[in-house]
Amino acid sequence: MTSLLSDTVHVETRAVSVGSSIVHVRIWTPEDRLPDKVPVLLFHDSLGCIALWRDFPERLARASGRVVIAYDRPGFGQSSARSDTLPASFIADEGRTVVPVLCDQLGLSRFVACGHSVGGGMAVHTAAQHPDKVTALVTIAAQALIEHRTLEGVREARTTFADPGAFERLTRYHGAKARWVLNAWTESWLSPAFAEWSLDDALAGVRCSTIAIHGALDEYGSPRHPEHIAKSTGGQKVVLPDTGHVPHRECPEVLVETICGFLAKAS
Template sequence: MDWTNGFIEIDGTSLEYACFGAAPGDAPTLVMLHEGLGSVAHWRDLPEVLAKRTGFGVLAYSRAGYGQSGAADLPRPLDYQTREAVDVLGPLLDAAGVQDCVLLGHSDGATIAAIYAGSVSDMRVRGLVLIAPHFFTEPGGLAAIAATKAAYVSGDLKEKLAKYHARPDDAYYGWHDVWTHPDYAAWNVADTIDHWRIPVLAVQGTDDPYGTMAQIDEIDSRIYSPLETLILDGVGHAPHREATEATVAGIVEFCARLKRMEEAEVEIA
């Protein structure tokens, strides 16, 4: 594949990708998984910034139905995040030639990264950066998602999403209709945490309308591997946009520590 940008064919669907910095054979790769209404373009300049400041290569992609990627089958199944993790992410890493990586996800993307690390045995994955992850639903978060429909139907949310998605209706309703489905209130994938064996950085804003500190507490109560947390007071659902420098600095230092750990010499007695 061209290590700049283009499309990767996964299971008959064309997925948009963009790459920054070093190629997979030359450095570890930060693999960026976007939020429920995100895409490659929605990350804005964050991939380029992280490539420059970490020295890692960066690979971002748009899931089916998002950005410029091919269409997704709608309605999405209620376990769509697990399906993305198990059926799509591994083949995408293979196709991209990723050899050593950190999965960095935001919101839905963080959940997908978390599920992958807890469900798939992949020695390429050396760490997780989880920004505003979800492991179970919360009444306040479900209410906040339901409230977005008015902004989409009568406000300017559709116009805003059209800047980042070829199919804004698919992107929005594919996300909204799952989270507001009556059966989705019982969704819970927290058991994936039990199976992590790699270092984790969890980033959470205290004013996130879609998820509370209960999500981070769940990680802390179940994790067996090293955990670092970056809790940002007064910050909402997008710490990388609302508290950019603090979030980037935390990610950069986490990646630097991982690199030092990987390169440390081990003395054999």
Template structure:
């Protein structure tokens, strides 16, 4: 692992690189969840690089991990802005030449918006892990539960180990999702704009979204789409079912012809 700092639009973003550099192999770009950061991917990026032979770039969005903070409240369009304004510049700053966007939760929604609106020729595929395309009562209930755990439980202390500006990280995500105006947030109109191959992964016991999220993407996307459901798995397949998640992604990247290993 190589720790880096990327400068994007005057903001310093924490980043880490695993595996070969972008001029030697395709890059799997990890886009974290609403409370994630580089460190919370744990061993997943290293294992992904070893299994695929690709480079893996993980970065913490502004307000998360060791990245610079943001001003609160976040706009309710924060995922749109990340997808269209920040992510292309992250790829530029890291010299990424061929990419697969691997997003989890909010990060998957960001990847979806990017693929549908930016249409970056560097992006060859999407891995969407527990993506959100609209709000559901089950997800909002879980987000309210997270607020209770943060205010009166152990969640703040746990997150403070990973986020330099922990209140910014938590409130920026939680308060946006629980804003009454966010109830109408919906990405379904973007889905037909996805033409690159997509892999959709979700746990059957996901506490933040139902099968309707993946059903909507599969029904409306314009490119090839594969859906994988994982049993005995909640919202974080890469942590709860790491071997199955890694192997599924490996097959997807291999089918795209992007593995970093020489042909046998």
């Protein structure tokens, strides 16, 4: 376990055992933490990891006065490697297998579930599976169903990463796990077994306040996705102009302000 102090945010790194995997966790605690506010648990995207959140967790912790927690899913970033093929249920499985262990080992009794892209789907499932723990739900560029734009974006990305230079950039974050990470994304989403996938069942089980944030220029999904999430949960939709699939890198200030405004009323 290591820690450091960055301005007014204390940053701590932990290693948590989840089954046979060691999961890398990072926790940002603001010096002026508001004790009555529950932490925010971040779920990363298909090629993501803690490092690829960049400074978003620290910005969110400082602006919200909340503890922010991010982790590398097994197989990603600095967590243990995997060699298996992801089942079609892998998005729903995260809330059933990994999240309860994190809650137990980190002492999380209640939290805000906040996920980017496929991590948004994991956050939705987590909210539906643990209504007693999840006090609010935030999705960022999440897919709610299979859309032509989504699949075309994945196909284009698969072609892009065939270039050694592009793939080398992926290895900076995942090391020798990069090939598994890439295949876990592209082959899962393009698999026939995934053709009818949607978040509908999970969305029907969400009981907490919800906000679905999406970039107007998102290359992996149209505004149909946040509309569907918001309508299904009775939540709100925010479409960010001139923004693509990664708002936490493209417009972090706006994203943090949007989330903080929502949480000030929701949780």
